[in-house]
Amino acid sequence: MNDLLPDLFDQFADKIHWVSSSYRSFGGHQCFYGPIETVKCFEDNSKVKSLLNQPGQGRVLVVDGGGSMRRALLGDLIAASAIANGWAGVIINGCIRDAGEIADMAIGVQALGTAPIKTEKLGVGIVGETIELNNIKIRSGQWIYADLNGIAVSESQLEIE
Numbered sequence: 001m002n003d004l005l006p007d008l009f010d011q012f013a014d015k016i017h018w019v020s021s022s023y024r025s026f027g028g029h030q031c032f033y034g035p036i037e038t039v040k041c042f043e044d045n046s047k048v049k050s051l052l053n054q055p056g057q058g059r060v061l062v063v064d065g066g067g068s069m070r071r072a073l074l075g076d077l078i079a080a081s082a083i084a085n086g087w088a089g090v091i092i093n094g095c096i097r098d099a100g101e102i103a104d105m106a107i108g109v110q111a112l113g114t115a116p117i118k119t120e121k122l123g124v125g126i127v128g129e130t131i132e133l134n135n136i137k138i139r140s141g142q143w144i145y146a147d148l149n150g151i152a153v154s155e156s157q158l159e160i161e
């Protein structure tokens, strides 16, 4: 199913919240969803790397990278580790690199854009804190849905009948 969001908004208008369509889809999976884990980090992807190296259990990692267009918070190696660990996707308020490789990888990835430069890994970042995307609060444990129509969240899992 590639157009999940329109169906969700038709069926669950009171339970689903629109976040944004200003992110681009980079992963091989253009439609993806799952429970959220959050991380907040600025031009340092240490926590992104360590989280995606732990069991994902179908979760989506939502990264508040402060909108930086100067450094990439995800590349093909970390994306490969996310796939190996069962993460459904990664959504980044910031940039990725290795976009050519990631386009062919079996994972959902949305980000603002690309930057070819990796971050300095200084171990700085906060996991599990409430973050905001486009002024919408995003918390660990909520559900997020992403496809080519954009990104939306709900408090709990919504299943199309």
Ligand SMILES: O=C([O-])CC(=O)C(=O)O
Pocket (backbone or CB within 6 Å): 045, 072, 073, 074, 075, 076, 077, 078, 079, 097, 098, 118, 119
């Ligand atoms: O290591 C990084 O910061 C990002 C990267 O290049 C990769 O995941 O391949």
